[in-house]
Amino acid sequence: MSVGDLLYEFTEYLRTTSLPEQALALQASAPSTYLATHFWAIPIMQVIHIIAIAAAFGSVLMINLRILGWTGKGRTMTWTVRRYLPWTWWALLFLTITGIGMIIAEPPRELVNPVLWIKLGLVVALILVSIAFQQSVIRPNLAQWEVTHDGRVAVRFAAVGITLLWCAIMVAGRWIAYAPV
Amino acid sequence: MILQSLWEGLEASAVGTYIASSDWAFPTIETLHVIALVTVVGSIAIMDLRLLGVTSRNAQVTQISNDTLPLTWVAFGIAAITGSLLFVSKATGYVKNPYFLAKMVCLGLAGANMGYFHLTTWRTVHNWDGTMTIPRAGKIAAGLSLAFWFGVIFFGRLIGFTLGIYQ
Numbered sequence: 018m019s020v021g022d023l024l025y026e027f028t029e030y031l032r033t034t035s036l037p038e039q040a041l042a043l044q045a046s047a048p049s050t051y052l053a054t055h056f057w058a059i060p061i062m063q064v065i066h067i068i069a070i071a072a073a074f075g076s077v078l079m080i081n082l083r084i085l086g087w088t089g090k091g092r093t094m095t096w097t098v099r100r101y102l103p104w105t106w107w108a109l110l111f112l113t114i115t116g117i118g119m120i121i122a123e124p125p126r127e128l129v130n131p132v133l134w135i136k137l138g139l140v141v142a143l144i145l146v147s148i149a150f151q152q153s154v155i156r157p158n159l160a161q162w163e164v165t166h167d168g169r170v171a172v173r174f175a176a177v178g179i180t181l182l183w184c185a186i187m188v189a190g191r192w193i194a195y196a197p198v
Numbered sequence: 199m200i201l202q203s204l205w206e207g208l209e210a211s212a213v214g215t216y217i218a219s220s221d222w223a224f225p226t227i228e229t230l231h232v233i234a235l236v237t238v239v240g241s242i243a244i245m246d247l248r249l250l251g252v253t254s255r256n257a258q259v260t261q262i263s264n265d266t267l268p269l270t271w272v273a274f275g276i277a278a279i280t281g282s283l284l285f286v287s288k289a290t291g292y293v294k295n296p297y298f299l300a301k302m303v304c305l306g307l308a309g310a311n312m313g314y315f316h317l318t319t320w321r322t323v324h325n326w327d328g329t330m331t332i333p334r335a336g337k338i339a340a341g342l343s344l345a346f347w348f349g350v351i352f353f354g355r356l357i358g359f360t361l362g363i364y365q
Contacts, residue, residue: 060359064352067236071351074233075240078269089265092257100254184233191229194358 024196027131040124052122059122066115073108074183076101081176095159102151109144132196136189143182150175205289217287224287231280235354237273239347241266249340251330258327288361295364297356304349311346315339 031037043049052058083089083097092100120127127133154172208214217223248254248262285292292298319335326332332340 060352060355064348064355067232067351067355068239068348071236071240072243073240074236075244078237078240079244079265082269088268091261092265096257100257187233187236188229191232192225195225 024131027134028129028196031129031131031134036128037125040128043121043124043128046121049121049124052118059119062115062118062122066112066119069108069111069115070187073105073112074187076104076108077180077183081180084176085173094155098151098155098159105147127193130193130196132189132193136186136193139182139186139189143179143186146179146182150179201293202290205293208286208289211286213283214286214289217283224284227280227283231277231284234273234277234280235351238270238277239351241270241273242343242347245270246340246343249332249336251332251337255330259332260323260327291361291365292357295357295360297353297360301350301353301357304346304353308343308346308350311339311342315343 044053052062079089079101080097083092083094089097120133154175158172209218217227244254244266245262248257248259254262315336319333319339322333326336
């Protein structure tokens, strides 16, 4: 079974749920009508969404490349985390607002789209993994990082994994537009 | 006229026709382009915000530059290659698209701004490296850099809305 077939099956499943009905109801609502009839609303939300991804992904790379010992080696791990970590969570706020805005603007295209649900699943996974990583790995080990540049092997794998998860989310985000709905 | 035949030739090339006719090639290359572009803008913004005195205030400007520049250049290389491949697949349409042209203008201005900054303001960096007294020219360059790169993202996104209009 190809990926296309799986996505097709997923779409067929979404059509059996109450989602299409809810999407149409949302589409008839005042906020949706407003966003859909103002030409610039969707591109502007998309541009803010992309700029927020740039802020977050740039910060994530600075932390993870520091963990891997590829860049920022002159900065302590404490400094790196304090400098870049808050930007990822602030960006998430803007990503959530503009993301919800884009769903409201085009409900059937988004809500009956298998790729949107795959993306949201990956986002939830990323948030949980990131919190666990920050709380149980980065913070307790900050002091040790001040003396050695590179983290333990498992920590490095986690840094690579989180970066790849980000990439997977961006792939899914771009492919929402290409999924036949 | 010579240029027009060049665009037509690129579009008719094996690479151009393959990307244009394949179901997966254009979206896949475009996705790589987006990932590379957000890395370029994200890493450049870290440097610009340091020059503007917004973030990384307790680190030297040269340190932030060293931390971010390798990432910026690798990502820019990927963005340029993937962008060229996307261009080749629809060259005649892109050169007629005002949003594509505006994106290229922003890209050129971003490059010129960076070049001018490095040839002038950057020469005195050792005088103000660890301080918050960034020369006015440096702050202006940082503000312009953010504006031009946001312009690249804005016009780039609009190309996607207008590909069907300019063919």
